Amino acid sequence: MKKWGVLILSLVLLFSLAVTGCAKNDAGAGGIVKVGTDAAYPPFEKQGGDGKLTGFDIELMNAIAKAGGFEVDIQHAGWDPMLDAVKNGKLDAGISAISITDDRKKVYDFSDPYFDAKQLILVPANSSVKSLKDLKGKRIGVQTGTTGEIVVQKTFGKTYQGIKGYDDTPAAIDDLANGRVDAVVADNGVVLEYLKKLPAGKFKKVEDPSFEPEQYGIIVKKGNKELLKKINNGLKKIREDGTYKKIYEKYFGPMQ
Structure with missing residues (x-):
């Protein structure tokens, strides 16, 4: 009887630990x-x-x-x-x-x-671009899989050769600063943040009223x-x- 009692007690303890462990790993259970x-x-x-x-x-x-x-x-x-x-x-x-x-x-x-949020266009300060449609024929940097990419594709088509996708927006903006793309389309909060860091007076934001609020x-x-x-x-x-x-x-x- 003692051996069976020890075995039963051990099984109860193991079950309790397993349940506790599951609870700790379950985000919905605390x-x-x-x-x-x-x-x-x-x-x-x-x-x-x-x-x-x-x-x-x-x-x-x-x-x-x-x-x-x-x-x-x-x-x-x-x-x-x-x-x-x-x-x-x-x-x-x-x-x-x-x-x-x-x-x-x-x-x-x-x-x-x-x-x-909303999308903004980031371009060099001397750019004549006033809307997204003005970027026709130009190289446009976007972060792949974002709404910035989606709005550019809606305007110019998914096969538009000028779209250049990046893993992240900072990489697209770096290429803009180095002249490898003509514009970047990205969320307003990010564009405004980078305008603070880029050389003063060298770049500007362009708001397109066709961009829908997000x-x-x-x-x-x-x-x-x-x-x-x-x-x-x-x-x-x-x-x-x-x-x-x-x-x-x-x-x-x-x-x-």
């Missing part, structure tokens, strides 16, 4: 939520030489988690790997200035919108309603208590 990002999109996210992630999205996600009562581990994954990892469940969520689109909503569940959202794997609820609750709380406003104004100045 575990650490693994969040992916593409840390090459300042001021939303960037990675320092020490590997530390900073930026608007990073601070926002941490604030959402704190207000929502869960922990996050934010990891730099890269744009396409991040999207694939959330889709396949290897990451629980993704935040990286991700525009909410109908096509993406077929693949992911989105949080409530957290940022209003909104950013946090993505989770399709069907993960429990995590989505936590994220939305946290976002709502930081909007109400002023935390969102404080983070926003740190990066973008007074809210309109």
